[in-house]
Amino acid sequence: MVEQINSKPLVSCIIIFFNAKKQNFFEEAIESIFAQTYENWELLLADDGSTDESTAIALQYAQQYPDKVRYVEHKGHQNRGMSATRNLGIRHAKGEYIAFLDADDLWLPHKLEQQVPILESHPEAAMLYGRTQFWFSWTENNPVNSWNSENGQDDLMTITSAKFDTLIRPTTQLLLFLQNKEIYPCTCSILIRRQVFKDIGGFEEDFRNAHEDMVFHSKVFLKAPVYVSSECWDKYRIHPDSYWRHADMQGKGVEIRRIGHLKYLTWLENYLSEKEIKVPEVWKALKKAQFPYRHPILYRLIRFIHQPKRYLIILATIFWHFLEKPIND
Structure with a gap:
């Protein structure tokens, strides 16, 4: 001993x-x-x-x-x-x-x-x-x-x-x-x-x-x-x-991390509920972390829109479309 x-x-x-x-x-x-x-x-x-x-x-x-x-x-x-x-x-x-x-x-x-x-x-x-x-x-x-x-x-x-x-x-x-x-x-x-x-x-x-x-x-x-x-x-x-x-x-690291992170977030949500932990800041941060997994399409769209360069690409595409469109008499 x-x-x-x-x-x-x-x-x-x-x-x-x-x-x-x-x-x-x-x-x-x-x-x-x-x-x-x-x-x-x-x-x-x-x-x-x-x-x-x-x-x-x-x-x-x-x-x-x-x-x-x-x-x-x-x-x-x-x-x-x-x-x-x-x-x-x-x-x-x-x-x-x-x-x-x-x-x-x-x-x-x-x-x-x-x-x-x-x-x-x-x-x-x-x-x-x-x-x-x-x-x-x-x-x-x-x-x-x-x-x-x-x-x-x-x-x-x-x-x-x-x-x-x-x-x-x-x-x-x-x-x-x-x-x-x-x-x-x-x-x-x-x-x-x-x-x-x-x-x-x-x-x-x-x-x-x-x-x-x-x-x-x-x-x-x-x-x-x-x-x-x-x-x-x-x-x-x-x-x-x-x-x-x-x-x-x-080539499996990204997917394993994604699955592991989602499993962790799911566990945390269950643990907070089970222990009746009601700290608002924690729940808010958890929901934000879960958002990309629960709403992947909306998350990608929001990320796309919130990048300033994206606006220029969208506007340039629209402008080029109308510039190239034939004008009918």
Whole structure:
């Protein structure tokens, strides 16, 4: 059993994985937790029914470091998706705080050392997160990932809020996400109190992949304050074998995102109704976000009309039509 070290709270670090033996990403993710300057942590390696070598890798770490690492899996080694596997890790967690890391991403060494004191000093905050580095340049000795080198795309930081280094009250972050799908926290960045899962429930298991994180975050944003930092504590590796990049390279990414976003909005509407949440600003933002899906033809027409250049094209077409039309005596 992991005990308190110098009265510092225990952090349960959860890595979910499924067939994660791609290059050395899985081992690098695990080692980035071992490299933490904050010492009082435990690691749960939650297996989503892997069929490759990653199960053996996880078991080896658990056997080698039994006081720090535990291996957990679904009954019968089932594959149940990301949400169910995060919940699996949460159920086995012993820490006061919980942090997530995907099997192909990295934490910077000072992540927990800097994050824990922030949450400790803001007891009203349910969770904390910062900005995340979209890590294109992970390829060794190559400033740009080789598969993406033709695009010349450099690393960049996510935009997670309109305000930073402050406590943000409920619904504010949800409203931002409804207005702009690019403003959201990466799961590998958050540190959250375990009590929050008891208060609002865990991840929604109907969401196996897309938007599973924002479904859970939305429940938090509706209920409790969150602290948003301008610091970067993690790297989100961009590589061709990731779920989203694989979908994009197959030409399915846009449609998967569209379907996932619509499913998320439908879930949010049902959740607001079920919990009898009647915040007018949230409902207004939700209806606006749903409009393109519910009225696609009208939405396209409105977008067409509201672009100034469109007026010139329409007027020029009409003028040309009459200019070319024969005049009958």
